[in-house]
Amino acid sequence: MSKTEHSSDQGGDRDGGPHAPRRSLKMYLRFAAMILTGMVVMYWTMFAGSWEWGHIRWSESRLFMALTMGGAMGLVMVAWMLNMYRNPKANVAVVLVSAVLLGGWHRPGPQPGDRGRQRLHASHDPAPLAGHHEVRAGRYRGHQGL
Structure with a gap:
């Protein structure tokens, strides 16, 4: 495999060129799809302990848990893959969205x-x-x- 094939397989924008912004956008969209897929799988995995089909129904609490875990997963994944994702503005956007998902969904309990x-x-x-x-x-x- 040549050097250009390898870099295009990684989707990186290291070599620059006219298609670098499109590859970068495609990488971040793929990242978002990974996080979204993980959140959907986590939501449905929370029903694994259900004993009856009737217990599987819409759950706002499970949705909030899945969104919270998605935010944590986004922060961990972007931190581990910073060498692949080199667009600083997009990385900041990923961190901000992940932080909102991580902390923005908590509803306080009853106050005194x-x-x-x-x-x-x-x-x-x-x-x-x-x-x-x-x-x-x-x-x-x-x-x-x-």
Whole structure:
């Protein structure tokens, strides 16, 4: 294989030439496709522990986890492949998008003064519900200490 064939297989823009920007764009689009494919695979992999087909349904939490992992994967991959991806502006864009994916999707839990959101969170937790039903039935004795 000649030197020019090898460099075009890598898709790099080291040798310059008239087609270097197009190869560079193609490399970054391929990088984005790798990250997107990884996020889709990660989303569906999270259903691996499901025992019934009925448990496999849309999950916003799993989507947020897949996006977060995609951001981490983008940062790790661009860091390991900086010698292949030599466009500084595109690298900064990859890092910024990855950072947004990594940290921009986290929703805070209920705050101390947010009673409505606290009730929403508590409605999914069986322990407070059990305590609530015990209070209503008159069987709740409070915290007994250790």
